[in-house]
Amino acid sequence: MSYxxxxxxxxxxxxxxxxxxxxxxxxxxxxxxxxxxxxxRKLVKMGDKSLAFxxxxxxxxxxxxxxxxxxxxxxxxxxxxxxxxxxxxxLISVQQLAEQVDDTLMxxxxxAMTSSLTVYDYxxxxxKKTPGLKTVAEQLGERFKAIKGRPTKAAxxx
Numbered sequence: 001m002s003y004x005x006x007x008x009x010x011x012x013x014x015x016x017x018x019x020x021x022x023x024x025x026x027x028x029x030x031x032x033x034x035x036x037x038x039x040x041r042k043l044v045k046m047g048d049k050s051l052a053f054x055x056x057x058x059x060x061x062x063x064x065x066x067x068x069x070x071x072x073x074x075x076x077x078x079x080x081x082x083x084x085x086x087x088x089x090x091l092i093s094v095q096q097l098a099e100q101v102d103d104t105l106m107x108x109x110x111x112a113m114t115s116s117l118t119v120y121d122y123x124x125x126x127x128k129k130t131p132g133l134k135t136v137a138e139q140l141g142e143r144f145k146a147i148k149g150r151p152t153k154a155a156x157x158x
């Protein structure tokens with residue numbers, strides 16, 4: 001579906017219900033962790049290309065337990081593989097949702113900024129003849145003042 005003007009609203013109750021649903025998701029995943037940049041860098045990665053390799057190694061380990069050391073836990077490998085597969089499926093869904101939320105936020109934010117720029121232009125023009133609007137024009141104009149000599153980017157959304 002192509003982008004069109006977004007005319008929607010979320011009630012406070014909608015927001016609370018969405019947050020509650022997200023909390024339910026988090027409660028169903030109590031084992032989730034946060035890795036530092038260094039920890040992420042050090043880990044051996046399993047991407048899409050490695051999925052078949054891991055699947056085949058699970059099958060090999062289950063079929064040939066006798067060649068593995070007694071300390072090797074085949075069941076742990078199976079659990080890790082199954083969890084990785086399930087999390088991959090969930091991640092795809094979560095990423096799609098996050099992308100839609102991000103795209104919608106960008107579009108609706110652009111709509112709000114575009115309309116606000118129009119309001120600002122009218123307020124600036126009207127402030128020359130309408131008493132009381134000069135302060136409003138100055139307040140709105142604060143958004144576009146250069147910071148320590150940096151040039152302004154009026155329409156960039158910065």
